Structure formats: structure tokens, C-alpha cells
Amino acid sequence: MTTPVMLLEAAGPEAQALARAAAASGHTVHAVTTATVHAAYPPDLHQLLDGYLLTDFAHPEQALADITRYAHQIGAAALLTSNEYLTPLCARACADLGLPGNDPDRAVAARDKAAMAQALEAAGVTTPRTRAITGPGELDALHAAGHLRYPCVIKPADGAGSSGVTVVTDPEQLYAAWHAARSVETMYGMPRAYGALAQDYVTGREFSVESLTQDGATTHLGITRKHLTAGAHRVETGHSLPARLAPADEAKLHEQTEKAIAAVGIRNGASHTELILTPGGRCTVLEIGARLGAGHIGVLIQHALGIDPWQALWDIALGRPPKVAAQSSNYATVRFLTSPAAGRLVSVNGLPDIGERTPAVHLRCAKGNLVAPAASNRGRLGHIIVTGHDPAAVDHLAEKFLRQITVTIDTGSPA
Template identity: 30%
Template sequence: MGHPAPPTLLVVHDQGSAGPLRILSAARGLCRIVFLCEAEHPLLAPELRQIAAHADVVDITGLDEGEVGGLAARLAPDGIVTFSEHRLRLTAAVAARCGLPFHSAETAAALTDKYRQRQALAAGGVQDTGCVLVRHPDESAAALAVTGTPAVLKPRHGAGSVDTCLVGSAAECRDRLAEFTEAEPRKSVQESARESAPEPVREFVLEEYLRGDPALAASGWGDFVSVESLVVDGEPRTVAVTGKPPLVPPFRETGHILPAPLTSATAADVVRLEQRALRALGIRHGVTHTEVKLTADGPRIIEVNGRLGGFIAEIVQRRTGFDMVAAALRLALGLPVTAPEPPAPGPAAGAVAFQYLLIPPAGPVRPGPLSLIETLEEIPGIDLVDVSAPKEPGRGDADGSWRRGTLGAIGVVYGTAPDHAQLAGLLRLLEERMDRFWYGAPDADPAVRSGAA
């Protein structure tokens, strides 16, 4: 008697928090993966070619929502998931067509629309944050009258801090909006952040600036955290509270720290707020990544994301052994998932895992040789330096690279430290070394100093 066929799981694939190889690894022995994606898109094709012999890839290029839904239904899937912000709404539509658990269309809309999400959080009594929709530079003054100054300008739809900045006046807001909505720069900046159905007019939101309170975080840390959760039948289960190094201007993340450098009381407040937000948005199923600002008035929601956060699966697995990609697949198939006990925050946390993104400064720079980055591996506590630098790395404002947000990173440093105090010193050393790289200081290279080069 033959073995029963494994369940079929649809992965609506695009640029996101898990690549095809990582997904197939997590699916081994669990299910058959079928990728629904734009198979020949230049951003996706290289990885898809690597897994062509090991997975089914169904091309959805040029298909509308209804056509993708019909195609998916004919595959008789047992579950559906996406790891891409830009495919959440399409995945919700296909899930509804196939009768599979996922975010509802209404919830997916709130998760991918920053304006609608603020409205939903306010209506749910979670948080009232000043937020105004802006479509034209001439609307800047009226919008700032609602939010006050400074305010945060960001795309209504998007991820990774693309085209996100602080504005302090109507004139500055007008200038930034005009820059962001110019046709050619927008195309180049947004090439990695496609929507399945792009809007004819790119819209932005202007939001009240949530001012961080340094007293709520240890000196030298970022003033925000993220909460990683599994949601089962509407009940959030916390996997981790992840800390951050300080942002690089204007609002670009520079990595993740697990456990977060918070007191247990602050971490508990953060989780309570996050769970209220998930319920207010109607999230009943799947993996979430919620960013929370630490302010003088307590934790405040920055945004809720209805999918696995970027880089989060790696740091959670490295620190706890728990595989969030596999958990996302199991949830999508309706299989039981047990969330681990979150790592204790604060001074008693023990070993601390970290990722440090190599983000170019916002101003013009003159990068040194990549050998300056390669020498980072010599620093105790650094396990891996993964560099994918362009031919002319880190030109800063010379090419507007800050507009690409975290997509502008030229690499990632992975490592561990015995505790938060020693990690703080290690991060300071990394910042100093990278300053020498960005500004082309030759004395940072041991080979140069020794006369060997």
C-alpha cells in the first residue's frame, strides 16, 4: 500500500522575508509546495531557477485576481501563505476563492494600507494617531495642520522604509512629495517593491511623529522594538520581542537584537498593546510582525504587518531554535503549532543574537575597498559577514540611495554576544569600522597600515 500524497501548499511568492530555498527546506517531509509567482521577473527568476527541479512553479504573470483564484482552485490546495508584503491582498483573495484560512479581504486591506490601518486602530480603541492621506504636494500645509510638526511622510502602501522621511515644514513636505512622485525616480526606487495592482496615482500618508523616550531603553539602543507572533483562531501567541540598534536617518532600520534590551515590565506592556492591535485589525490566522515605538507615554504602535518580518526567521531560529518559516507553513495547513517560550528580555537575558545591516549614510560618501568590510569577521562575536555590494557601493545622496530604505543595505553582519552590555560595545565598534569604510579611510585596512597593499 502506497504512502498518502502530501498536502499541497500554495505559496504566493514575491520579494519578501523567505526565499524559495528557505521555504522548501522548511517544507521537507511536511507538504508539497507550489509557488504562484511572476516566474520570469528578473528579481525572482534567479532563485526560482535554482529550485526548478524540486518544486512546482506556476506563472501568474499578467493574470488578474480572479484568474489567479481560478487557477489556484484547480490545484485543489490544502493551504495558502505568502511571505511578501506586496502579495498579501492577492493571497487573501485566492484564499477566499479556495475556502482556505488566511487574512480576510478587509484585514488584508488594513494590513497593507497605512491610512486604513490607523483608522482601524483608532476605531478599535487601541490608538489614535494623527494620520492624513496626501496625494499632491499642495496638500502639505493642510495635512501638517492635523499631524503637527515634525511629521513622518511615507507611502500609503509599501515596506522597508522606502521613501520614508521626517518633514518639519510645509515647504519641506512639498519638496519631498514632488521628489517621491516624479515618474522616473519612483520607478527605479520601487523596482523591488511592486504591488500586484499598482495604483495610477501613488499616494502617501503624513503621520504624527511618535517621539521616542530614551528612558525606556538602555543607552545606545533603538527606541522601538518588534513583536513576532503566531495567531491561531484569533489568539496571538508571542514568539519573541526583538530589539533594534538605532536607526540610520531618515528612518532606516539597522538590524535586530534578540532578546530585546527591555525590562520585563516594558516588554509585557509592549505585548499587551500588540495583542490589542492584532485583535482590532481582525487577525485570526498566521504570522505577524508588529513594530512598536517606546515613548514617554508608553508603547505606541508604529505598524502591524500581517506576515513574517524580514530577517526575523533567521535570528529567532539562531537564538531559540524555533523555525518561524516552518511554523507559518504548518499554520497555513491547519496543523498544530506550539509557540516557544519567548526569550527573557533585559539584563538577565543571557546570550544575545544580533544582525547588523550595512546601510549607507544619508549624505554623500566615498566608500573604501570592500576588504575593509571583510575584516569585520576578525572581530570576536561576529559569526558571518554577508556582503552583496554593487559595483559602486554606498554612494549615499549621490544617487538618492537613502530612498530605498533597508533595500539599500549592501550586506548583513551576523553575530552573538554574551550579554547586552558586551553587545553595545561590539555595535559601537562596528559603527566605527563602517564609518571608516563609508568615508574611505585607508588606515582602516590592516593590509594598508602594514604596507602590504
């Protein structure tokens, strides 16, 4: 007998991986989405789904009522989302349905970054000093009072994927940074948060910890090393997993991550915690999401560690013990392609072939599309994944492939 399960939004690489994992296990998969997004589902995704519910995520109370009614109608045994914008709604729906989920009263702290900063500080998590800003005049006042240290970070309270995030090095950049933070569109027409955040800038090496929690007990799957651009926009250009760290540094990352997980009420499911290790050895939590890391981190976990994070998440959602022990000790990295200039994409040449060392080579941007240098993670043109046993050799090969790739842009067609 098949078991019906529900997925809050099936669009996107991580959500589709969850849908495939559920279908492969014999579950009937039902998606909850909007009419506009559902119309853009690719044919292979439609084939995976046994049913769907159309609702309006911009009205969470109505969406919650729709979800619970549909779940009762089909006898849903599990409810999951990989979409950061929908994690608070998912927590509330799981609570109403009596399904394993996160604390509905604290789930907003893993989405609204102002609430997150308050929750982390209250729990004693080491985190950058953060101030909620309701207007650009408050930035002037903070600067005049000497309460802004440069560089600082201005970012939206409700953003994702580094959209609208600016590293400000001079007070003359504050207004532009404010408007960049406020110009980011939310998904599904959701109402905007009240303002933006001004945050201390923390120098050091950036990592993320990928974790699974069941009934409040957490297992860390791995630590991801981040590859970032410099300048005003710190775009993630790659991830490598597992990061090779001294045991003391690894312990610091895990300690702060576990405190952050508890602070935002993650009880059942994945978490993706972004942290900085400073040159002095201090560990600072930047953000935490109640979801598995995006940017193909789940695929890296599969290739490097032999763990199926998608199946593990369904096991947790169904109340079953997940398989989270590493089955291999390999290494995997993903590198993202970006545009060197603004204009129209003419060609991408020199991509490696898919093979044992390069299991994924993908372009997400079609020729002829308008592109620009990435100002957020959404500006990526595609990616390559490289795997192997030796981290240095894998990273070297990934960099070699990137040097061989030529992205040609017609700059006469401005983006």
C-alpha cells in the same frame, strides 16, 4: 505521500526560507510569481520548486482566478506569502480555497496605511494622528490651519521598507517630502494608492513585536529592539532580539499589538507590529504587517530562541499546532552595512569570518555597483549577525565589527 503547498512569491530571503522549510518537511513547493521575477530566480531556488504559476499581480482579480485554479489543479493544502504587497491577495485566495488565512475583508488594512490608520483608530489602538493627503496643496492648507506639528512624518500610503518616508522639521520641506512619498515605485507594477499620509512624529524607543496567530489566538515570539539612523530618513541599521524590557513595558507592547492584530483581521499567520515607547511610558503603534518581520528577524528568532518560524508558519497554514515555545534563551543582533557616500563601490574590507558567534556575514551589493547613503531599508550593502548569551557583550562585539569594516567608494562615479 508529499503535500503540495503554494508560496505567493518565492523571491527574497524570507520567502526562500519558507521554501526551504517546506521542502525540508517533504512538501512539494509551488511558487506564484511574475515572468520577470521568475526569470531572476537563482538556480538553488529553482531546484527547491516543484512547479510555478506565472500571473500578473498588477491585476488582482485575474491573479486570484489564476491562483485558485492552479491550487485546485495541484491539490494545494496550504498557501502562504512573506511579501507584504501580496498579503491581501493571499487572504482572498485562502478564503476562496477554504484554507487557513486572514480576514479577506480587512486584509487591506495591513497593507494600505490609510486604511490601517482608520482600522487602528476604530479599534481603540494608540496610534499617531494620521491624515490622508491627495495633493501637496492639502499640506499647505494643513500647515496654514496649524494642523501640522513639527516634526511630522510624510510617507506613502502603500510603501514598504521605509521607502519614501521623510521626517519633516520645517514647512519648507513639505513639497520635497510629498514628492519623495509619491516617487516610490510599487512592486509588480501595482497601481499606486491615491496619495500620501501626514502623520504625527512620535519620540521614543522603537521596537517591533513578532507574533504568530492561529484561529485568532496569538503567541508573541519576541520583541525586537530597532537600531535607526537620525535625520530625515529613519533607516533601520540593525535589529536585536529579544529586547530586555521591564515587565510593565513589555505588557504595554503586547496589549497594543494584540489590539492591532485584531483590528486588521489577522487570524492565521505571522504579524510584525512596529511600536514606540515614549519617555513617558506611552505605547504607540506605528504600523502592522501581516507577515513575519523582514531584515533577517526570522533568523534572529532561530538563533536567540531556538524557534523555527518558517516551519511554524507552514504548520499554521496547514491547520496544525505550531511549535512556538522558546527552546533557548540566547540573544542575537543583525547589523546592516551602508554606504558612506554616493558613488561606485570599490571594496568592503574588514568583514569578520563566519563562525560560532557570527553565523551570517553577507554582502548583497557587488563591487562596481553604484551606491548611495541609505534613504530606505533597500539601501543596505549587506549584513552581519552576531549571537551569544549576554546581550551587552553581543551588542559590543557587533559594534566592534562595524568599526573594523571599511567601505570604499569611488565618488567620481555618482550614484
